[in-house]
Amino acid sequence: MNVLFMNLEITQCTTDCSNVAQGGMFPFCGSCTEFVTCFPGFMVRLACGAGLIFDINVMGCAPAQGGVCGTTEISPARTEVTECSNNCAGITAPGLYPVCGNCAAYDVCINSALLGSVTCSAELLFDIVTQTCNFPESTTCGIARPTSAVTSPATSQTTAVVLTPNRTEVAPCSRDCSTQAAPGLYPVCGDCSKYHICSSGILIGEVQCTGGLLFDIVGTTCNFPEVTTCGVEDATSSGSTVLRALGGLGECVDDCSRKANGDYQSCNGCNMYASCSNGIMIDERPCAKAGTVWDDRLKQCMYTSSTCTDA
Numbered sequence: 001m002n003v004l005f006m007n008l009e010i011t012q013c014t015t016d017c018s019n020v021a022q023g024g025m026f027p028f029c030g031s032c033t034e035f036v037t038c039f040p041g042f043m044v045r046l047a048c049g050a051g052l053i054f055d056i057n058v059m060g061c062a063p064a065q066g067g068v069c070g071t072t073e074i075s076p077a078r079t080e081v082t083e084c085s086n087n088c089a090g091i092t093a094p095g096l097y098p099v100c101g102n103c104a105a106y107d108v109c110i111n112s113a114l115l116g117s118v119t120c121s122a123e124l125l126f127d128i129v130t131q132t133c134n135f136p137e138s139t140t141c142g143i144a145r146p147t148s149a150v151t152s153p154a155t156s157q158t159t160a161v162v163l164t165p166n167r168t169e170v171a172p173c174s175r176d177c178s179t180q181a182a183p184g185l186y187p188v189c190g191d192c193s194k195y196h197i198c199s200s201g202i203l204i205g206e207v208q209c210t211g212g213l214l215f216d217i218v219g220t221t222c223n224f225p226e227v228t229t230c231g232v233e234d235a236t237s238s239g240s241t242v243l244r245a246l247g248g249l250g251e252c253v254d255d256c257s258r259k260a261n262g263d264y265q266s267c268n269g270c271n272m273y274a275s276c277s278n279g280i281m282i283d284e285r286p287c288a289k290a291g292t293v294w295d296d297r298l299k300q301c302m303y304t305s306s307t308c309t310d311a
Contacts, residue, residue: 017043024205025197027054032069032079032143033101035061039183039199046185047101049216049223051081053143061222062211064143076103076125076141084142088114096131098142164225165192171217171231172260177203181299182261185220187231195220251296252308256281265296270308273301 013029014020017038028034028045035054037044048054048061053069055062064081085097088109099105099117106126108115120126120133127134128142172180173189177198180186188194188206195215197204209215209222216223217231252267253259256276266274266283270293274283287294287301294300296307 014038025059025207027056027069030104031101032064037185037197039204042183044184044220046221047219048221049219049227050100052213052221052223055210058210060207060209061213076127076139077137079103079141079143080128082128082142085109085114087117088112096126098126098128100143103139103141165214165216165228165230166226168192168230168232169217169258170233171258173231173233174198174203177201180260181263184260185215186260187215187217189233192228192230192232254281254283263299265294265308270294270305271301 013027014036015029017026017036020026020038025035025037028036032053033048035046035048037046051064052061053064053067054060055067055069057068064079069079083091083097084100085091085107086100088097088107089112091097091109091112094110095108096106097109099107103125105117105119107117124133125136125139125141126132127139129140172186174180174186174196175189177186177196178201180196180198181201183199186196186198188196192214193209195207195209197207207222212225213222214225214228214230215221216228218229251265253264253274253276254267256274257279259276259279261277263273263275263285266272266285268284272284272286273294274281275285289301292301292303293305293308295302295305298306
């Protein structure tokens with residue numbers, strides 16, 4: 001078995017953003033694979049993809065080999081890439097397997113079935129060598145095995161490679177966060193390897209995925225290309241129709257399943273708009289003043305619209 005190692009380093013981590021500056025990304029205490037983005041008043045907790053850790057050197061998800069995990073919580077003496085369990089899925093050999101991303105727990109598996117999940121007592125971790133809970137200073141913690149990143153050959157005559165995502169999907173993307181009313185992580189328009197941290201239309205920061213990774217809009221984290229869905233900009237997104245608009249084509253919305261919370265142009269007329277809230281859509285909300293129409297750039301009803309006309 002090939003053994004890969006990562007490094008552990010004491011650094012500032014958090015579980016609720018109360019002890020760190022707002023508007024940043026921090027490792028989640030006690031887990032090398034999780035991180036949080038702190039916004040004023042709330043936080044977003046995310047997990048890196050399989051085989052990745054939150055590397056404090058790059059402040060993003062990166063391959064476990066050679067990465068640096070930041071924590072102030074109890075840490076094992078060493079880590080080793082091995083088979084870990086997500087409810088025993090895909091594990092055929094019976095035995096005890098560390099829970100992926102949690103050194104303090106293990107699953108009891110047989111023929112891909114979960115017989116039970118056990119959490120070690122306080123301040124103990126699961127040791128994959130002795131197959132029991134042990135003191136951290138004597139423990140080898142098992143972490144997920146990374147998969148190989150897939151790249152496609154470069155089309156130019158340079159030595160650069162072009163990273164190809166598993167699939168692309170039309171999704172809200174960001175140029176400067178000015179159109180992102182809902183706080184969150186958004187792919188950078190035209191670049192699958194970057195994402196923006198947005199809060200109320202303000203750009204908090206831009207993050208570059210490293211180590212041959214791309215930003216996955218499904219997991220909202222950097223991941224290997226072969227399991228990544230890249231968000232792309234398109235005026236004719238799936239689930240939407242297009243209205244003729246002043247100065248060009250404007251997008252309307254009839255499905256909120258992949259839309260950030262906010263107000264959008266309704267597909268049923270220019271004098272109304274639709275609101276999205278956690279994937280739920282409230283459509284045909286009329287403009288309050290007679291004779292006004294929805295302007296999707298200004299995100300309000302106006303007497304003239306730069307984005308929609310019924311003509």
